Amino acid sequence: MFQRFRRTRLNKHLRALVRETHVSTDDFIYPLFVRSGEDIKTEVASMPGVYQMSIDVAVKECQELKELGIYSIILFGIPDVKDSIGSDALCEHGIIASAVREIKKAHPDMFVVTDLCFCEYTDHGHCGIIDEVHETVDNDATLEISGQQAIVHAKAGADMIAPSGMMDGIIQTVRTSLDNAGYKDLPIMSYSTKFASGYYGPFRDVAESTPSFGDRASYQMDPANRREAIAESISDEAQGADILMVKPALAYLDIVREIKDNTSLPMAVYNVSGEYAMLKFAGMNDLIDYERVVMETMIAFKRAGADIIISYHAKEVAKMLNNNR
Numbered sequence: 045m046f047q048r049f050r051r052t053r054l055n056k057h058l059r060a061l062v063r064e065t066h067v068s069t070d071d072f073i074y075p076l077f078v079r080s081g082e083d084i085k086t087e088v089a090s091m092p093g094v095y096q097m098s099i100d101v102a103v104k105e106c107q108e109l110k111e112l113g114i115y116s117i118i119l120f121g122i123p124d125v126k127d128s129i130g131s132d133a134l135c136e137h138g139i140i141a142s143a144v145r146e147i148k149k150a151h152p153d154m155f156v157v158t159d160l161c162f163c164e165y166t167d168h169g170h171c172g173i174i175d176e177v178h179e180t181v182d183n184d185a186t187l188e189i190s191g192q193q194a195i196v197h198a199k200a201g202a203d204m205i206a207p208s209g210m211m212d213g214i215i216q217t218v219r220t221s222l223d224n225a226g227y228k229d230l231p232i233m234s235y236s237t238k239f240a241s242g243y244y245g246p247f248r249d250v251a252e253s254t255p256s257f258g259d260r261a262s263y264q265m266d267p268a269n270r271r272e273a274i275a276e277s278i279s280d281e282a283q284g285a286d287i288l289m290v291k292p293a294l295a296y297l298d299i300v301r302e303i304k305d306n307t308s309l310p311m312a313v314y315n316v317s318g319e320y321a322m323l324k325f326a327g328m329n330d331l332i333d334y335e336r337v338v339m340e341t342m343i344a345f346k347r348a349g350a351d352i353i354i355s356y357h358a359k360e361v362a363k364m365l366n367n368n369r
């Protein structure tokens with residue numbers, strides 16, 4: 045006696061009835077890169093379809109996103125001036141604060157997440173204040189200014205704050221700063237398990253955040269470590285994170301599943317720049333059926349346990365989903 049698994053595969057409506065995993069436009073957060081100026085829309089060579097935009101263009105982009113059914117974005121800022129501590133990120137008239145304010149003014153119904161880090165704002169490209177002696181980022185000095193950055197985002201009107209620098213204690217620090225400033229209901233999405241990854245290459249082109257010396261291995265995680273990956277996320281849950289994240293996504297789906305099984309918090313994956321570029325260039329060269337592979341990849345994220353997908357493919361996926369209605 046054997047089971048006839050194929051019986052439920054023979055009819056497409058039956059296949060839809062028994063499908064275990066679904067992808068929806070509600071699942072997505074779309075990354076936007078903003079810089080100063082007007083009417084600027086510069087395509088990134090390593091990420092066709094992804095642009096650096098001036099704020100006015102980003103505001104128009106949000107209209108397009110809403111029409112596609114995408115209401116959540118995560119903002120990255122590219123400042124005019126970088127310095128050793130990333131002052132632009134601490135300034136109420138810096139690029140991120142300005143972008144949040146103008147986007148929320150034009151689109152109060154948009155859900156605006158801010159990435160909280162310093163690498164786009166520092167002249168050395170690292171994610172915080174440098175400890176010259178140890179040639180790494182000074183954890184606790186960076187915590188102090190991270191609390192300030194969180195308040196700048198909150199005052200500008202951010203709907204959720206996403207610390208991405210992998211400093212120990214960052215969630216507790218940001219939570220306390222927000223609470224003390226009266227932002228008790230502002231949620232934190234932690235980049236809780238973030239690996240030191242080669243897949244971030246194209247992002248560093250668009251965000252202009254490549255480290256000028258060394259790498260990020262002294263603060264981001266070793267891709268080889270599974271137990272530590274779980275512990276990082278669980279620690280952020282204990283510190284008060286509202287949403288956990290694994291980043292990159294594709295090569296780490298085992299970690300997504302394992303954290304999911306050990307938390308009751310919602311989980312996000314960050315489908316990073318290098319993952320986007322691989323599919324994009326394979327598609328452009330007719331090596332794969334691009335749309336099919338993109339959708340298969342999104343389903344894999346959901347199946348592994350992700351509730352939220354941060355992806356440069358979000359607009360394309362929304363178009364596919366809308367066409368199949």
Ligand code: PBG
Binds near residue numbers: 161163246248317318
């Ligand atoms: C910076 C940051 C990075 C990404 C988001 N925030 C990368 C890095 O560590 O350089 C990666 C996004 C991507 O590759 O798409 N803290």
Ligand code: ZN
Binds near residue numbers: 161163164209
């Ligand atoms: Zn950073």
